[in-house]
Amino acid sequence: MSKVTTILLLFCGVILGTAQAQNACIDCHRLKTPGIVSDWELSKHSRNAVTCDVCHGSGHSSTDDIANVRIPTPAVCAPCHETQVAQFTKGKHADAWAASNAMPTAHFQPMAMMSGMKGCNGCHKIGLKTEADIRKLKSEGQGYGLASCDACHTRHAFSKTEARQPQACQTCHTGSDHPQWEMYAGSKHGVRALLRQNGTLHESIAGPTCQDCHMSKGNHEVRTAWGFFGVRLPMPKDERWAADRTTILQALGMLDPDAKPTERLETAGEIDVMRLSDDAWQIERDRMTRACANCHSSRFASGELAKGDDMIREADHVMADAILEVASLYRDKLIPRPGNYPYAFPDLLTFHNAPTEIETRLFKMFFKHRMRTFMGTFHMNPDYALWNGWSELVEDYTAIKAMAENIRFKQTK
Ligand code: HEC
Ligand code: HEC
Ligand code: HEC
Ligand code: HEC
Ligand code: HEC
Ligand code: HEC
Ligand code: HEC
Ligand code: HEC
Structure with a gap:
């Protein structure tokens, strides 16, 4: 937004809300919630006449009408901070709410872990909510956690230095x-x-x-080349890696047993879970290499980033083998394949709600140790890459093999 419009908007705000109403918010809240008022006083907002009512409306002005207050969403910031809201909306953070609620495991979580501010949605509240989400949150009780924009520059200081x-x-x-x-x-x-x-x-x-x-x-649009899951399309030329990634996508329920795309892959595409083309991946990789080049040679940086890619490939091989081991127990009817699992593969997206110990170990292997292997490599942390990552991954593999052998042994006895 241009400076002129900002000034106009601020000017209108001052004219519309009577000076008295603004002081009323602050005067009363200085007694009721002094920490909020003193933070606001430190903010640039207080120096630019962005008073309480600009964000919270003037529906509440006494102790009897608190229910009429507006809890702000990013739409409230947008008229003055169009650029940041537009960038944020295009980035991965905006998808966080939808992503966590789309997980099969969401249905198994205690309500307090999902309704915002705690557990899954304590972190995933950063995502944008739809009108329906907001209505639901309000109907469940208080309906806070709508803002997203207070995740890094927290309310009510809204400080760039903090962010x-x-x-x-x-x-x-x-x-x-x-x-x-x-x-x-x-x-x-x-x-x-x-x-x-x-x-x-x-x-x-x-x-x-x-x-x-x-x-x-x-730039408020965050996204990385490999993302959280460390999978992407199209398949790599390396045949072994392509087979391993297919198995992993099957265990994520995103490819069916015939390696055909599923509805879940479609949902994953909608919430930007992975890059679906070489171009989309390369854009993010180039953006990152440019950031490294502020301090390193591009050659050095590209070589270091390629090691992260290599570790995804290596981890995928061990991971895929462990998935196939558990899938073979379903196939041979040695452990029951849970009815809610869509395919012949274990469903990694049930998280810790997997029914048996071997499946839970597989979940941990994927979410904890495979993640740490490549994330640690990308973040230049040798200990996470090796001891907290790769080494644990290999241990999981051995344990899963031993558990499977034990299950088979018991059944044949
Ligand atoms: C006469 C005192 C008084 C005035 C004037 C007042 N408030 Fe409040 N406000 C309160 C009290 C009391 C609460 C509830 C605090 C609590 O729950 O502990 C509250 C709560 C709030 C909340 C939080 C609502 C929630 O759901 O938790 C916001 C936001 C708020 N006020 C903003 C404003 C704004 C904006 C104005 C001016 C337009 C204003 N207040 C004027 C007393 C006042
Ligand atoms: C009526 C216009 C208006 C609204 C609405 C508004 N702001 Fe601001 N904001 C401003 C102005 C003006 C500044 C000061 C800009 C400057 O000095 O460069 C500012 C500054 C900021 C800064 C930078 C502070 C710093 O330390 O430099 C942040 C962060 C910020 N706002 C976040 C938000 C968020 C988040 C919302 C919504 C919850 C919001 N603003 C709503 C007008 C607004
Ligand atoms: C309130 C919690 C929260 C805070 C604070 C937060 N993030 Fe995030 N971040 C998330 C969540 C949740 C996701 C996953 C979003 C999704 O579901 O797509 C995410 C995703 C990301 C991604 C995208 C990774 C990918 O999949 O490509 C990047 C990069 C990122 N965050 C960087 C940051 C940085 C840098 C900061 C601090 C300046 C930050 N985040 C602060 C919760 C947060
Ligand atoms: C401590 C904060 C936190 C908690 C608790 C949390 N998450 Fe996340 N979640 C994140 C962050 C941060 C990311 C992004 C990590 C990355 O890209 O490496 C993420 C990523 C995800 C993703 C991947 C999104 C994508 O597009 O790649 C899903 C799905 C997800 N979380 C679901 C959940 C569910 C379901 C729960 C509860 C069982 C949960 N999360 C609990 C912070 C959290
Ligand atoms: C720039 C916008 C902005 C301004 C100005 C602003 N607030 Fe807020 N306020 C927020 C946001 C964002 C939240 C968090 C909403 C959520 O939970 O998603 C919030 C939440 C609150 C809450 C409820 C949550 C809590 O921590 O108790 C109270 C009370 C509150 N504000 C009071 C005030 C008062 C009093 C003023 C004036 C001194 C004020 N606000 C000015 C944006 C603003
Ligand atoms: C993941 C963390 C994060 C989130 C979420 C976030 N911001 Fe920011 N914001 C930052 C950082 C970091 C900066 C400082 C950027 C810089 O160095 O110039 C910043 C700066 C700003 C500024 C000051 C810009 C300037 O150049 O002075 C505004 C305004 C702002 N953010 C608004 C918002 C709004 C509106 C939202 C919600 C749509 C939001 N931010 C969400 C991290 C975040
Ligand atoms: C020196 C640059 C650098 C710094 C500093 C850095 N990262 Fe990263 N980050 C990367 C690279 C490189 C990747 C992998 C990008 C790719 O997928 O190609 C990455 C990936 C990520 C991802 C996606 C999942 C993963 O881990 O691979 C998230 C989320 C993330 N970083 C968050 C953060 C947060 C939060 C911080 C600070 C605590 C941080 N990063 C510090 C370079 C950095
Ligand atoms: C703001 C500057 C800055 C940026 C940006 C940056 N680095 Fe660094 N990097 C450093 C410094 C300083 C060191 C420490 C040098 C040393 O160990 O002597 C370092 C160390 C490293 C090391 C360890 C090298 C060694 O000698 O042990 C690697 C690997 C590395 N960076 C890769 C990257 C990659 C890849 C990126 C981009 C994703 C990146 N860096 C971004 C400043 C930066």
Whole structure:
């Protein structure tokens, strides 16, 4: 939006909301919620007449009408921050709500883990909600967690300085299946940036933040070449790898036993789970290589990124073998194939709700150790790539083989 329109909008806001109503919000809330008012006072918004009612409406102005307050969505920020809202909407963060609710495992989760602010949707609340989602959240009770835009520059300071720190990503990009914070903080990249942050190193020393690599030039559209699942189309030329990836996509329910696309693959396409063409993949890879080239030679960077690709290929081979082992137990009717599993393969998307120990181990192998193997490689963390990743993956494989053998032995006795 142009500066002129911004100024006009602000001007209208000041004229429309009477000066008294604005003071009323602040005066009363200074007593009721002092932390919110003092944060707002620190923000650029307070210096630009973006008062409480600009975001929350003026439907509530006393203790009797609190239900009439507006809980803002990104649409409320859009008139003044069109660029960021448009970029965000095109990126992966915007899909986070839909992605988590589309998972088969969503139905097995306790309600508090799904309705927002806790568990799955404590992190996935960053995604845009549809009108129907918002109605549902409201009908379930309070209906907060609609904003998305307060995930990195938190309310009510809405500070760019906060958003630029790698800790702004920490709450969500952590833990079992996506420990980017841990991998980054322990890598030379993170160590440099964190020593700069605490004042030990010079303030201009090179040490990339998450944002330098993933939101370069302040671009709010986040997306990577391989994504979370580390799968993509078309299939690679390498035949062994193509066969392994087919098996993995079958266990994700995205290809059927005849390797034909399923409805799930369609949904995955809609929520941008993977890159579906070489071009789409290359755009993201080039964007990343350009970010590295601020500090390294492009040759160096491309070579390092290729090692991440190699580790996906290697991990896929071990992974696919383990999947086929479990599938063979279904085929030979040695463990029951759960009725809700769509195909002849174990369904990785049931997460930890898999019914047997061997299937649960397979889930962990995929979501925890296969992820760490390639994510650790991409994030320059040798310990995550090897000991927390590849080494554990190989151990899972041995354990799954042993469990399968045991099941077969028991049945034949
Ligand atoms: C006379 C006091 C008073 C005035 C004036 C007032 N509020 Fe409130 N407001 C409250 C109280 C009390 C609550 C409930 C706090 C609680 O739940 O602890 C509240 C809650 C809120 C909430 C949170 C609602 C929720 O669902 O949790 C927002 C947002 C809010 N007020 C914004 C405003 C805005 C904007 C104005 C001015 C247009 C305003 N308030 C004027 C007293 C006031
Ligand atoms: C009525 C217009 C308006 C609305 C609505 C609005 N903002 Fe702003 N915002 C501004 C202005 C003006 C600035 C200061 C711009 C400047 O100084 O460059 C600003 C600055 C910011 C900044 C940068 C702060 C910094 O430290 O430099 C962030 C982040 C921000 N807004 C987020 C939001 C979010 C999130 C929403 C919606 C929940 C929102 N804004 C709604 C007008 C608005
Ligand atoms: C409130 C939680 C939350 C915060 C904070 C957060 N993210 Fe995310 N991020 C997510 C979720 C959830 C996804 C998965 C989105 C989906 O379902 O498609 C994601 C996806 C991503 C992706 C896309 C990966 C892919 O699949 O290609 C990148 C890159 C990313 N985030 C970077 C960041 C960076 C950098 C920050 C900090 C500046 C950050 N995120 C802050 C929750 C968060
Ligand atoms: C601690 C925060 C957090 C929790 C809890 C969490 N997620 Fe995520 N989820 C993320 C982040 C961050 C990503 C992106 C990671 C990446 O790209 O490496 C993600 C990725 C995903 C993706 C992949 C989306 C895509 O497009 O690639 C799905 C699906 C998903 N999560 C579902 C769930 C479900 C279902 C639950 C609960 C059982 C859950 N998540 C719990 C943060 C979380
Ligand atoms: C730039 C937009 C913006 C302005 C200005 C703003 N808020 Fe908010 N407010 C938000 C957002 C975003 C949320 C989080 C909504 C959600 O849960 O998704 C929120 C949530 C709240 C809540 C409920 C959640 C909580 O933490 O208790 C209260 C209360 C509140 N605001 C009060 C105020 C008061 C008082 C003012 C003025 C001093 C104010 N807000 C100014 C954007 C704004
Ligand atoms: C994943 C983290 C993240 C999310 C989510 C996020 N932002 Fe930002 N935002 C940032 C970062 C990082 C910066 C600082 C960029 C830079 O260095 O210029 C920023 C800066 C801004 C600025 C200041 C721009 C400037 O150049 O002064 C505005 C305005 C803003 N964001 C609005 C929004 C709005 C609106 C949303 C929701 C659609 C949103 N942001 C969601 C991380 C985020
Ligand atoms: C030095 C650059 C760099 C930094 C710093 C960095 N990343 Fe990454 N990130 C990458 C690369 C490279 C990939 C893999 C891209 C691809 O798929 O080709 C990646 C991938 C990701 C993904 C997708 C899944 C995965 O791990 O492969 C997410 C999510 C992510 N990064 C989040 C973060 C967060 C959050 C931080 C900070 C805690 C961070 N990154 C720091 C370069 C970086
Ligand atoms: C903001 C600058 C910056 C960016 C951007 C950056 N790096 Fe680095 N990188 C460094 C610094 C500084 C070191 C530490 C050098 C050392 O260990 O002597 C480093 C170290 C490394 C190392 C370890 C090298 C060694 O000698 O042990 C690798 C590998 C690496 N970077 C790859 C990448 C890749 C790939 C990207 C892009 C995804 C990238 N870097 C982006 C600054 C950066």
